[in-house]
Amino acid sequence: xxxxxxxxxxxxxxxxxxxxxxxxxxxxxxxxxxxxxxxxxxxxxxxxxxxxxxxxxxxxxxxxxxxxxxxxxxxxxxxxxxxxxxxxxxxxxxxxxxxxxxxxxxxxxxxxxxxxxxxxxxxxxxxxxxxxxxxxxxxxxxxxxxxxxxxxxxxxxxxxxxxxxxxxxxxxxxxxxxxxxxxxxxxxxxxxxxxxxxxxxxxxxxxxxxxxxxxxxxxxxxxxxxxxxxxxxxxxxxxxxxxxxxxxxxxxxxxxxxxxxxxxxxxxxx
Numbered sequence: 001x002x003x004x005x006x007x008x009x010x011x012x013x014x015x016x017x018x019x020x021x022x023x024x025x026x027x028x029x030x031x032x033x034x035x036x037x038x039x040x041x042x043x044x045x046x047x048x049x050x051x052x053x054x055x056x057x058x059x060x061x062x063x064x065x066x067x068x069x070x071x072x073x074x075x076x077x078x079x080x081x082x083x084x085x086x087x088x089x090x091x092x093x094x095x096x097x098x099x100x101x102x103x104x105x106x107x108x109x110x111x112x113x114x115x116x117x118x119x120x121x122x123x124x125x126x127x128x129x130x131x132x133x134x135x136x137x138x139x140x141x142x143x144x145x146x147x148x149x150x151x152x153x154x155x156x157x158x159x160x161x162x163x164x165x166x167x168x169x170x171x172x173x174x175x176x177x178x179x180x181x182x183x184x185x186x187x188x189x190x191x192x193x194x195x196x197x198x199x200x201x202x203x204x205x206x207x208x209x210x211x212x213x214x215x216x217x218x219x220x221x222x223x224x225x226x227x228x229x230x231x232x233x234x235x236x237x238x239x240x241x242x243x244x245x246x247x248x249x250x251x252x253x254x255x256x257x258x259x260x261x262x263x264x265x266x267x268x269x270x
Contacts, residue, residue: 033064033065036064036072036124037072037085037088038268039062039201039202039258040072040074040088040202041269042261043126043206044081045261045265046257046261047080047128047210048079050210050213052128052130053079053080056105057105057107057129058074058080058127059105059108059127060125060127060205061073061112061116062124062202064090068120070090070092071112071116072091073089073091073112074089075088076108077102083268084267084268086270089101089102089104091104091109091113093116093117094113111195112125112127114177115195117178118178118179118181119178119181122198123198123201124197124204124205124206125195125198126197126205126206126209127195127196127209128193128194132220133193133212133213133216134192134193134194136216136219137188137191137192137194137216138190140159142188143215143216144219145232145237146218146230146231147215149214150218150219151236151237151240151241152208152241152249153185153208153212153241154237154241155241156184156185156186157185157186158186158187159188160177160180160188160190161190177189185198185208186212194213199247200247200250203250203254203255204248204254205250206257207251207254208250211253
């Protein structure tokens, strides 16, 4: 469900002249590549802030704007907090490093390459072994519409159950994930963890991953309380998703993180 709109719902046209984030337009190939690589690094740094690291597990990818069968990703065995523009690697769908000095994470290749290949419209994808996401995914249950935050994923995520607990080093495991990502922005990989994808930007994919982890924590907290939650009706949940769950809104949320990082972590551009 690709929705690049949403600005009008939070920003009134008569307020023109105020400072408001804008996605650069009419970029050259080189400028677009630079933009995507810098935002990919920012996504990794954001994951470090959120403490999404777990050894060498976790990978973020974005398509190259000139060569869509290639994607940029974080280098293997480099902490999210140490990822820079200079150490990113460019990988093809066969797992061959085309550019860069580091190896690629095999699990990252299998899952991401299959999704990217099966869905040419998906620009970016995120996965990490997070505490709450992995725990909630083990229940095999979807994110329920119990908060406004959760409504952003209403009818826009799936639970993947088949062989989800196995290490994803075989191509068929990636194919299962690829099939599940038709028309949605997120997946709960049972006994494994969370994945998000964006048909708009790496910014949106990264923010919705952070948001999904937060929703999993909310679900677990409520379940632990022993109190039955009050569910939001499907109509209201759907309305909320349309207004706070779009690709554009995900991009916009990430600009807050981006603005923090360009001040606090200038080394990411090295």
